[in-house]
Amino acid sequence: MESVVASISSSSSFPIGPLIPVTRHSSTAPRTQIPSLSLPQTNRMSGPPSISCAAQQMSSAQTAQARPKEAKLWGGRFEEGVTDAVERFTESISFDKALYKHDILASRAHASMLAHQGLISDSDRDSIIGGLEQIEKQIEDGEFVWRADREDVHMNIEAALTDLVGEPAKKLHTARSRNDQVSTDFRLWCRDAIDVIVERIKLLQVALVTLAKKNEGLIVPGYTHMQRAQPVLLQHLLLAYIEQLVTIWLPEISDDAITRNSIDAVSDRDFVLEFLSANSITAVHLSRLGEEWVLWASEEFGFLTPSDSVSTGSSIMPQKKNPDPMELVRGKSARVIGDLVSLLVLCKGLPHAYNRDLQEDKEPVFDSVKAIIGMLEVSAEFAQNVTFNQDRIRKALPAGHLDATTLADYLGVPFRTSHDIAGRSVGLCVSQNCQLQDLSLDELRSINSVFDEDVYEYLGVENSIKKFSSYGSTGSECVASQLDEWITRLIS
DSSP: OHHHHHHHHHOOSSSOOOSSOOOOOOOSSOOOOGGGOOOOOOGGGSSSOOSSOHHHHSOHHHHOTTSOOOOOTTOTTOSSOOOHHHHHHHOOHHHHGGGHHHHHHHHHHHHHHHHHTTSSOHHHHHHHHHHHHHHHHHHHTTOOOOOGGGOSHHHHHHHHHHHHHOHHHHTTTTTOOHHHHHHHHHHHHHHHHHHHHHHHHHHHHHHHHHHHHHTTTOEEEEEETTEEEEEEEHHHHHHHHHHHTSOOOOHHHHOOSOOSOHHHHHHOOHHHHHHHHHHHHHHHHHHHHHHHHHHHTSTTTOOEEEOGGGOBOOSSOTTOOBOHHHHHHHHHHHHHHHHHHHHHHHHTTOOSSOOGGGGGGHHHHHHHHHHHHHHHHHHHHHHTTEEEOHHHHHHHTTTTOTTHHHHHHHTOSOHHHHHHHHHHHHHHHHHHTOOGGGSOHHHHHHHOTTOOGGGGGSOSHHHHHHTOOSTTSSOHHHHHHHHHHHHHHHHO
């Protein structure tokens, strides 16, 4: 575990290399490496709103606004170009340039297919692939000029390829539409994004397992309806979050099979909806963790203390120490859920097949991925920098009669009867301001004669924990076994 935790501690901000091996599905076209996943500063991620669109905000070197407009690749039947307002409104290069690596990857595969089918020569294929490699290097070196008048990442790369290699580049679009490119590139990008998210989930799971190992045997109150219910091991509670973060694989994205219907291929966005749904579910789990830890860090609970390195102060109240990262984890879940809702509403009224509305699918996805990766990273960071206040927790345990259900289980009579007996026993404690284990045997027998001297083996939170033995319970042996299982899974 120490080596894995060390990997977490030394990890840099996104994007980073894969610290943990990720199982990839076989494919005729290799998937790009995780570090290459690009997350653009999309309109919804930008600062204060302005009247100008994102394309206008790009630097002059990047947009080459001084260049005269060139004819659109689709402009053969048009007698005049679009207005500046239409061009600004319809461009997507300001955000979809994040797909450049996947667009080049798909184009290389497409060129190879065309040559294999005899539609272009091997020489043309080699020229196309060589030109695409030069363009990829220019982009990665920051030398490529993105032009808003070329609309999107696909047209920018195709036009640049034509400038580089001439006639062979004009053959690349044989047997495919830009809609094919959009869907293919976006699927590939989403697959790589899933790999990054899976990695971050695993890092958070490692951090939670490490935190659980540090707090072996610590009993905390379990809550239902925000009222004290039964005692549970802290390790058991942390394992619940680890279980919830088991990755939801999306078969439609991970499946390498060929799409069976060409209309569905260009118009389907179920893979995006499933992806954002998985992100949203993960965000909800992280939000619940954030809520719990924010509550536990309050003076009213005092169950945990975050270190200064993951806390912030107040601009007016000098005594404050706020668990802000987990508050923002809780808050950003709304953003991730909103991204899913945006896509659902976007898709709900679209007829087959492709519609330009689907250009709006990418910014919510980029936003969701950026948010969920940040939430996972900061949750792992917080988990590595928090201390559970064991003395405070132990002193708080007697309140609430957490062993009442264990007492009901002890009685050996029909449960509704034992529930009533245990309830009246709690009522006696409330009237005497004491705990169940403080009642004498005579006092217990005054409620019902079923009580015997061995009842005290079931009373008190420590004894109560010992009585849990079923699979998945908070019993010490069960929790230890599941913790060991997770350690094995996470370091393998």
